[in-house]
Amino acid sequence: MQKHGIFINHRHNHRLLAGRIYDFFLGKGMAPFLDVYSLQQGHYQTELSEQIKNAPYFLCVLTKGALDDLDENDVYYKEIETAFDSEREILVIISEDFEFPKELPPKISELYNCQYYIILNNMSNFYHEMEKLCQNDICLEKLEPVINWRKRAQALGKTSVLSRKNMENSIATLNNRFGKEFVDCVRDGKPFNGEFRIKHVHMSCYSANLIFTPDQSMVDERAYDRGMMFNIFAYLLQDNDFSLEIVTNAPNCFAAKDAIENEKLGNSSLEEYPEAVFLSSYARINALIQNDPIYQKATKERRFRFMITENVMPYAIFQITYKQGWEELNHVKVDLYSEGLVSNMERRSMLFFERDDKENYDFFVNRYNYLRNPKKSKELMKQYHDSWIQQWNDYLNDII
Numbered sequence: 001m002q003k004h005g006i007f008i009n010h011r012h013n014h015r016l017l018a019g020r021i022y023d024f025f026l027g028k029g030m031a032p033f034l035d036v037y038s039l040q041q042g043h044y045q046t047e048l049s050e051q052i053k054n055a056p057y058f059l060c061v062l063t064k065g066a067l068d069d070l071d072e073n074d075v076y077y078k079e080i081e082t083a084f085d086s087e088r089e090i091l092v093i094i095s096e097d098f099e100f101p102k103e104l105p106p107k108i109s110e111l112y113n114c115q116y117y118i119i120l121n122n123m124s125n126f127y128h129e130m131e132k133l134c135q136n137d138i139c140l141e142k143l144e145p146v147i148n149w150r151k152r153a154q155a156l157g158k159t160s161v162l163s164r165k166n167m168e169n170s171i172a173t174l175n176n177r178f179g180k181e182f183v184d185c186v187r188d189g190k191p192f193n194g195e196f197r198i199k200h201v202h203m204s205c206y207s208a209n210l211i212f213t214p215d216q217s218m219v220d221e222r223a224y225d226r227g228m229m230f231n232i233f234a235y236l237l238q239d240n241d242f243s244l245e246i247v248t249n250a251p252n253c254f255a256a257k258d259a260i261e262n263e264k265l266g267n268s269s270l271e272e273y274p275e276a277v278f279l280s281s282y283a284r285i286n287a288l289i290q291n292d293p294i295y296q297k298a299t300k301e302r303r304f305r306f307m308i309t310e311n312v313m314p315y316a317i318f319q320i321t322y323k324q325g326w327e328e329l330n331h332v333k334v335d336l337y338s339e340g341l342v343s344n345m346e347r348r349s350m351l352f353f354e355r356d357d358k359e360n361y362d363f364f365v366n367r368y369n370y371l372r373n374p375k376k377s378k379e380l381m382k383q384y385h386d387s388w389i390q391q392w393n394d395y396l397n398d399i400i
Helices: 011-026 044-054 075-085 106-113 125-137 150-156 165-168 174-178 180-188 228-236 254-261 274-290 295-301 358-369 376-400
Strands: 006-009 056-064 089-095 116-119 161-162 198-205 243-250 306-308 315-322 329-334 349-355
Touching: 006 075, 011 056, 011 089, 011 125, 044 075, 056 075, 056 358, 075 106, 075 150, 089 106, 116 125, 116 295, 125 349, 150 349, 161 165, 165 349, 174 180, 174 228, 180 228, 198 358, 243 254, 243 274, 254 274, 274 295, 274 306, 295 306, 306 376, 315 358, 329 358, 349 358
Parallel strands: 006 056, 056 089, 089 116, 198 243, 243 306
Antiparallel strands: 161 349, 198 315, 315 329, 329 349
16 A cells, blocks of 8 residues: 555545645645545545555645534544544645534544634635645654655756755655665664665765764764764675765865865864865775775675775765666765855755756766776875875874
């Protein structure tokens, strides 16, 4: 049974308003349920009850006479009763000409106390009131298990552009991108026995200091994720079909100096020694390759690759390619770099799905491929590796 985010309850002789509401939520990717569009063949009363119990929200559409002369065996009434019995979040929309009766059956009498939004008969205030309802009464986190996040992103426009914080908290959440069951296991430190959905992650950034510093001491508190992404990668690399590739700027190169001079790091916390952001990324990833069993194995199997570049980056690229059955989620998230940034909260973030905007998706995939120059990276590492590791060790000795 397909799960839905918002169950729409309505009188069938007043379908117009319910249909408009359904279209509104559908356009926002919130997976609404309306029986005339969503009901499967079979035992419809049983399915209606299950859909109500599984949907995070129940929206009661009250039109003229909807609650008059109620029959407790009526489907409309039974839906409302089921919503209250299963303690759903109740949302209420009423038409301009609706009036509450003086009495309601006890089981649904709480309708009197629900917050409601009035839609004028000419629908002139429809979008205004619906947006207010979404902003005030709907929590997107509760919808995460059921909404199609690709469609939700698409509903904002072919290209979603938000602050990085807003993007990662409302659309491109860890749950949406990696799967809630997987993320819960990572967060709780439990083994994951479910289906791994991700095939490749390709990432380019000024430095990987934030991700590969699972302790808090050397990262910007405002951007710190408590080592969550570090642990996600460690879990993913246990899947023999998964590969991870990272490209960062080489320490001491022109691009690194440009980032420092113009404060384009976005996540820098080492203000007194910003060069250490790049040295830290390089040294810590090399240490993982040398000492961490997961990274050792993945490197030997060529499922983990680390490269450096001297190119200036105007943005960070995070591309996820999914396994068979999940391909519609293939996407690139691009976080812009600009001068004077002090945390991840200010940066603009763009989201491109391969299926929805292949031109821009392909553009940033090709930009990533331009940055990943294995031959040049190998030459730079061969020439400067010992020097960079020594500089990092000198820095650590200075701060101890």
